[in-house]
Amino acid sequence: MQSRDTLHFLTCGHVDDGKSTLIGRLLYDVGAIPDDQAEGASVNGVLDYSRLLDGLEDERSQGITIDAAYRYFRYGGRSFRIADTPGHIQYVRNMAVAAANSDVALILVDGAHGVREQTIRHSKIAAFFGIRQFVIVANKMDLVGYSQEKFKAIEKDYRAQMAEVSGVELTFIPVSAIAGDNVFKKSTNMPWYKGESMMDYLSKVQVQITAAQGVRLPVQSVIRYDDRRGYQGMLNGGVVKTGDRLQVAGTNSSISISRIFHSGKQVQEVSAGQAVTLVTDDDVDIARGNVLYPANAPIRSTETFVGSVLWLDPSFASRGDVQCTLKIHNREEQVEVRQGAVNGPIVDTCIFAALPVPVDLYSQNRMTGIFMLIELETERTIGVGTVRSLEERDWISAEEAPHLKNSASFF
DSSP: OBOOSEEEEEEEEOTTSOHHHHHHHHHHHTTOSOHHHHHHTEETTEEOGGGGTOOSHHHHHHTSOOSOEEEEEEETTEEEEEEEOOOSGGGHHHHHHHHHTOSEEEEEEETTTBSOHHHHHHHHHHHHTTOOEEEEEEEOGGGGTTOHHHHHHHHHHHHHHTTTOOSOEEEEEEOBTTTTBTTTBOOSSOTTOOSOOHHHHHHHOOOOBOOOSSOBEEOOEEEEETTEEEEEEEOBSSEEETTOEEEETTSSOEEEEEEEEETTEEESEEETTOEEEEEESSOOOOOTTOEEEOTTSOOEEEEEEEEEEEESSGGGGGOSEEEEEEEETTEEEEEEEEEEEEETTEEEEEEEEEEEEEEOOTTTOTTTSEEEEEOTTTOOEEEEEEEEESOGGGOOOSTTOGGGGGOOOOO
């Protein structure tokens, strides 16, 4: 285990609980928003904090977050990466990907409406992907008169609904994103609250991360540098230097790195945890979702692997076999999912694909060892999972786990 200087955290919860407003307010208060951007996000002279993050035109017109919006800032000598995730149930896959790459989860709860189904769904997905520090942010406290009783009721309800999830540290903070109460600094409107502001907590919290075994660069975007291709993403594990050759997962292609950029400057090498751009002179077709890796730390391609699946649709948890689409990295393949033992809410599975797919173990490479299961007819995400083993013998069949049919649903 190791620690890192940059804290990766996400906001999640029900669609109307104020995630974008909260993060917009935080960025504004720490001085991370340029004046022209703040002016562009103002409506009739009043700053709309949520518009500082919702960049897609569909998001602006609907007043919701669709994609996961990533923002970076520094405060108090520490770097932060925020993933503002969508609350609608049809965008669960976006939230799941952000959770798999975060250290702390800010779970928002509307102070007036309390804990809702999506609040708990997002919380359990975050726990499934290994997040152990949860901050339950009771937002819109101004709408309930800064009531201590309402805040305590939210804490009691949340603890009760998350009782089956163990090993998670819970911190509860009452805030008003609009008014700025307990976001950047302590509020005078809630003298009964003796804890820290949200920013104070984020500045001090320490998390331990598992060091990735081998260089991995999931490509987030493709750009042009002097008519050369540049591949951008967060480097996961190891060090990449100018002149290194990287393979493209799931293909026979490779590229040689001619230039490396980090924080707007050309550098000779970059290390894990840094947002980078790798430029190559090679003419290779690489797109968003491809994963680059070195030959000495390969990603194995296989037609069979064992995974742990969290079914987002509870009806699938009681089925022995499921035909669906597996999405891993940028690959989508039709698969058969054979279910076996149940470990609480998690179903042990063995996945059989028609064609080999590139697979990483989640215990070794958290960013690239995750997958999603998509229903064939509707194309909706029905499950999220982690790769546990590449050995079929590690799978416990349904016959060996007869309690599967009677297992309680996670949701």
